Amino acid sequence: MRQTSSLTILRRTVSTPVILILLLVAFAILSWAVGSRPFNQTVIDILVQVTLVTGLYIFIGNSGVISFGHAAFACLGGYVIAWTTIKPMMKKNAMPGLPDWLMSMEIGWWAAAALAALWAALWAGIFGAILMRLSGIAASIATFAMLAMINAIYSNWSGVTGGTSSIVGIPIIRSVWPYLAVASLAVIIAWAYSISRHGLILRAARDEPTAARASGVDIPRARLIAFVLSGAVMGAGGAMLALSIGVVTPNTFYLGLTFTTLSMLVVGGMGSLSGAVLGVLILSSLIQVLRWLEAGVQIGTSTFALPGGVQEIGLGVVMILILMFRPTGIMGNRELKFPWRR
Amino acid sequence: MSELSADGVSVAFAGLKALSEVSLKVSSGQILGLIGPNGAGKTTLVNVLTGFQAPTSGAVLLDGASLTGAEAHEVRRRGIARTFQGGRLFRDLPVIDNLEVTGLGLGLSRAAAIREAEEMLDWIGIASLADRIAGTLPYTDERRVAIGRALMRQPKFLLLDEPAAGMSAQEANDLSDLIRRIARERDCGVLLIEHNVGLVLGVCDHIVVLDSGAVIETGPPAAIRASETVRHAYMGTAADTDLPVQEALV
Numbered sequence: 001m002r003q004t005s006s007l008t009i010l011r012r013t014v015s016t017p018v019i020l021i022l023l024l025v026a027f028a029i030l031s032w033a034v035g036s037r038p039f040n041q042t043v044i045d046i047l048v049q050v051t052l053v054t055g056l057y058i059f060i061g062n063s064g065v066i067s068f069g070h071a072a073f074a075c076l077g078g079y080v081i082a083w084t085t086i087k088p089m090m091k092k093n094a095m096p097g098l099p100d101w102l103m104s105m106e107i108g109w110w111a112a113a114a115l116a117a118l119w120a121a122l123w124a125g126i127f128g129a130i131l132m133r134l135s136g137i138a139a140s141i142a143t144f145a146m147l148a149m150i151n152a153i154y155s156n157w158s159g160v161t162g163g164t165s166s167i168v169g170i171p172i173i174r175s176v177w178p179y180l181a182v183a184s185l186a187v188i189i190a191w192a193y194s195i196s197r198h199g200l201i202l203r204a205a206r207d208e209p210t211a212a213r214a215s216g217v218d219i220p221r222a223r224l225i226a227f228v229l230s231g232a233v234m235g236a237g238g239a240m241l242a243l244s245i246g247v248v249t250p251n252t253f254y255l256g257l258t259f260t261t262l263s264m265l266v267v268g269g270m271g272s273l274s275g276a277v278l279g280v281l282i283l284s285s286l287i288q289v290l291r292w293l294e295a296g297v298q299i300g301t302s303t304f305a306l307p308g309g310v311q312e313i314g315l316g317v318v319m320i321l322i323l324m325f326r327p328t329g330i331m332g333n334r335e336l337k338f339p340w341r342r
Numbered sequence: 343m344s345e346l347s348a349d350g351v352s353v354a355f356a357g358l359k360a361l362s363e364v365s366l367k368v369s370s371g372q373i374l375g376l377i378g379p380n381g382a383g384k385t386t387l388v389n390v391l392t393g394f395q396a397p398t399s400g401a402v403l404l405d406g407a408s409l410t411g412a413e414a415h416e417v418r419r420r421g422i423a424r425t426f427q428g429g430r431l432f433r434d435l436p437v438i439d440n441l442e443v444t445g446l447g448l449g450l451s452r453a454a455a456i457r458e459a460e461e462m463l464d465w466i467g468i469a470s471l472a473d474r475i476a477g478t479l480p481y482t483d484e485r486r487v488a489i490g491r492a493l494m495r496q497p498k499f500l501l502l503d504e505p506a507a508g509m510s511a512q513e514a515n516d517l518s519d520l521i522r523r524i525a526r527e528r529d530c531g532v533l534l535i536e537h538n539v540g541l542v543l544g545v546c547d548h549i550v551v552l553d554s555g556a557v558i559e560t561g562p563p564a565a566i567r568a569s570e571t572v573r574h575a576y577m578g579t580a581a582d583t584d585l586p587v588q589e590a591l592v
């Protein structure tokens with residue numbers, strides 16, 4: 001007899017988030033053990049990227065619609081951090097147009113990050129209600145238009161966002177643990193969504209939309225749920241990014257971020273949560289190595305350094321190679337699992 | 343007792359009239375056959391009845407209430423299910439999940455959807471296929487899974503688009519039995535599109551014949567069998583040579 005309880009579904013799939021989180025924990029412990037400042041920052045960067053790319057995966061992976069616009073949600077989240085954690089004194093100069101209640105607000109990082117997620121989710125809901133009716137390339141282009149719009153608003157609404165100038169004064173968090181917690185939470189949310197009825201429905205609609213509609217699936221609505229959830233996770237990711245560097249500008253969350261997060265997801269495998277996380281770990285390691293090489297390494301008595309720009313070129317080459325030889329990314333549609341089950 | 347009807351439905355594709363003023367109705371427990379040569383407009387009519395194609399004019403009615411303009415998923419939720427000429431299973435999912443997704447799409451929880459999916463596979467007699475990946479199934483099984491998927495949550499009507507294509511005589515026979523059971527045991531109204539005219543004549547209570555987008559004949563199987571008009575429509579197309587039409591009509 002088949003076992004059909006929700007508990008079975010849970011037991012069958014839970015090894016994926018467990019493995020992924022253990023991987024993240026391993027990175028965090030490594031950085032704590034090494035205790036070097038730059039290495040610590042590298043691990044923090046990786047954990048922030050894991051949060052962002054996992055957020056991206058929730059929508060792209062399950063819906064099959066490529067979004068070029070998710071950096072906008074990170075932007076929304078990042079500025080919530082600026083609005084709610086910078087000292088009121090400093091805010092007055094940088095963002096004089098903030099309403100009084102926001103001007104005087106100064107809250108802890110986790111409450112601010114939660115607000116960032118909510119704020120991003122709200123806008124994902126508003127934009128998504130329109131965008132999710134489109135499909136294919138039209139939907140992708142429209143997400144890009146959304147990014148451009150939000151970037152334009154944040155670049156020009158000087159009183160509230162400081163325009164294109166850098167907003168400084170965000171209290172930087174230098175410990176890896178908060179970043180580990182948020183990244184792990186993102187992985188758990190992504191996993192819970194993908195085994196939920198909403199996730200299963202959306203993946204079926206991704207693979208066979210006509211049959212899904214004939215099965216009673218409201219595709220725009222199914223996509224909207226994923227869009228809002230992924231917007232929330234991206235918002236939290238943008239918040240953590242702001243907390244890790246202490247500065248926000250609209251361009252922190254624009255084309256560069258769009259390109260890196262998308263390449264990590266594509267390299268890892270768009271259809272897989274494990275792919276999203278591994279894509280970050282692999283590409284971040286590569287970027288780090290290239291950065292060291294650009295800065296120069298001592299070999300014997302001579303210093304060997306690569307010319308600037310090699311990092312971006314290297315990233316591009318790796319992406320193209322992977323797309324040539326593994327078009328569905330490193331993981332394809334598969335997930336990492338403990339070997340003991342069936 | 344429910345009734346699904348097309349009322350003067352016309353569909354034009356960029357000048358091409360795929361359907362002109364087509365009317366028909368199916369009621370609970372009835373098996374209605376829809377036959378006609380290739381390109382006659384049979385699939386287009388099913389698309390109109392299920393919300394996949396908006397009619398250029400005319401209406402679709404369920405128990406007198408208009409379904410015209412409703413989205414495909416809404417039509418399904420109101421109890422009108424269909425299968426596709428090309429199968430269109432969720433190829434990467436196991437058979438059981440194919441049915442489960444439909445249960446979820448129709449509002450069940452995961453556990454409830456799986457339970458109903460298992461019962462359905464049992465009812466059709468393909469419980470042994472539950473864990474097979476849908477994309478690896480042979481033709482015949484694929485059709486039966488598609489029917490099982492369409493029957494989730496007890497639709498009032500089931501529209502089958504060429505379910506017997508590629509089946510052997512024995513398999514088509516089993517399919518006839520299944521279609522009869524769907525109508526009798528589930529009180530479901532069935533609209534059956536088939537090129538296998540023998541099967542249609544054998545299983546249907548009533549038959550509608552389409553040609554070039556228009557209804558050219560309706561009646562019980564005996565009348566269709568004897569109809570000169572129908573014979574002409576089929577003889578007139580090049581495609582009839584590989585269809586069992588002649589034997590069936592003679």
Ligand SMILES: Nc1ncnc2c1ncn2[C@@H]1O[C@H](COP(=O)(O)OP(=O)(O)OP(=O)(O)O)[C@@H](O)[C@H]1O
Nearest residue numbers: 355358360378379380381382383384385386387427
């Ligand atoms: N989306 C579409 N756009 C343009 N023309 C279409 C479209 N769908 C169908 N047609 C045309 O409408 C006519 C009716 O097609 P339909 O698929 O309904 O026929 P059918 O009776 O199901 O044929 P078959 O037995 O081959 O399945 C055909 O001439 C077809 O080419």
Ligand SMILES: [Mg+2]
Nearest residue numbers: 384385386427
């Ligand atoms: Mg057809």
